[in-house]
Amino acid sequence: MISTITSVFKKCKKEKRPALLTYTVAGDNNKKKSLEILKSISKHVDICEIGFPHNTPIADGGQIQTSAYRSIKKGTKLRDVFQIVKQFKKYKNHKPVILMGYYNMIFQYGENKFINKCKEVGVNGLIVVDLPWPDNKSFAKKCKKKSIIFVQLLSPTTSNKRMKKIISDSHDMIYYISMLGTTGSRLKISSKEILKNYKKVKRINKNKNCVIGFGITNETISSLKSADGLVVGSEICKEITKSLKKRQNPVTNVSKMVKKLKNKIL
């Protein structure tokens, strides 16, 4: 059976455009609103990354931290995260969902129980920020057994040798971190250079769908559109923060913003 994620990439390739992936934190700024945001952006987005918030996020920049803290403060638990996914999937079953977070939450929940729950609510992929290869091998295998794509991460510091090994162990989708930095940092290097590194990944295995994330904004997105997929996260979290400050509805603002992003890569 082909994964929903894989077929989405296929469809985008046919349309000669990159897949658009968004990252939002489950429960930001509350459970109801975060589900509404997901529903309303889903018409523009190809894959939804949903973060389960952790309070010691060592790889996230200020914007996503703010979103995560806001969500935790509202009392978001893993059970709510799964509930949000379940309801979203009920609304749009074909839209792939990737859950993203830190390993301690999975560790406390129990690896098997976590994967089973993901399967039950319809999660299609998982990204675990602080469980690098090869430590993630056994967890990745467990995911595969349940047809959940475990998304391996690659970064500019990943050596060629290591890259080959990770790619050969990877599932259908890989995440390339554009630069040295936390999420939402400003792009320090040119799009040209990012694409050069990206092509290195594709040369090792052109069949793996590789998305680029970190530092992708309204300004930078179109220059990277030759990639298989592009992830926008902090920019969206920032929009939620801004909307709340201005006492505007984050749902409409985020939706408008995502539509704009989509138009830039068509």
Add this chain to the structure above:
Amino acid sequence: MKIKKNIPLIDQHDKKTGLWGGKFGGSYIPETLKKPVEDLTNLFEKLRKDKNFIKERDYYFENWVGSPTSFVKLKNLTKHLGGAQIWTKVVSEANGGAHKIYNATVHCLIAKRAGKKFIVGDTGAGYAGKMLSMAAKKFGLKCKIFMGVKDIKRQKPNCDAMKKNGAEIVPVYTGSQTLVDAVSECMRYWVSNCDTTHMCVGSTVGPNIFVKICGWSTSQISRELIIQIKKEFGKIPKKIKLLNCVGGGSSSFGFWNEFMHYNKKQIEFVGVEAGGPKKSKKHAAPLTYGSKIGILHGAAQYVNQNKEGQIEETESISAGLDYPGVSPLHCFLKDTKRARYTAATDEEALSAYQLVTKYENLNPSLEPSHAFAEAIKIAPKLSKDTIVCVCSCGDAYKDKHILKKRLGKYKS
């Protein structure tokens, strides 16, 4: 789970996973840090076998840090308590006033060898930051220190010292605004700047390699102590208890390391964690109060957390112990039962400080005052031939504002 003989404890982790005892430590880090951590690991393993590097370290420890720090009997306190002999290793005599200088010096020496021009570090009590700023100045490195806003307020004297040494203090506003957030922010900074910058983790915490470097550095304390004890008593006495406060656990590990393979009936290790205010449910004592294993700052360890795995806020009068987790090395020592762990409350630490300073010419900071509290508790019940040695790992000058507020005065 067992401690192996003839292998340093810092090396008793699984080669592949980096875990001690199959479950503590490891390197749970973002992909971007894999390479810099691997480079640092290779460099450190090379340097620790390099005679010139050891010579250089020893030279600076002796001539700049001031080694050895003294080992003295606290005669008046012993007499007052009327039981075991109370001794102390006055590590606070080291340059800068605390044990953090060992780790800071070694990290700067490594950074130099790695060709890095910038060094960053975290700090709670401000000692790790102060020492790193001193060492960075000494070795010509540009230095940034990450510190929680709450700690900046309560440890002002150390902040002043850092600024004087030319370091930039980066205030951390996230979370509880203490050490835990400072470490997170420092790691985030390193993720963004690992190509030009060396990171020093201020205690025996963090990814595997940082635990090792810090433990290797602070072991200087017990290297000195074992010689001093032999010289003082002619041999290693039959009953020794080595008491040390435990936050991240760098001073206690260093204080114990050389005695690791002695029978615990002869040399007992007692780690004293921060129990927090007597009336508060919050504490910084994951070992004492049976916290579950979780992952914090790249390592598996006993850590204060809720059921979901969110790290819990801690509370302690002592900024240096105010950390929800604890070194994987101490988790290993706890599970192998080589060390015993207990906690002292804020109030107990304060009265211990009062008693020690009343009877002795010693000024232990709030961190070692926790260890003194335990010494005061157990000494009267012990025989006169028992040696209770407390590591006085920091000087109380940094705590003068807190002491003044809580006790009405600060001695000097």
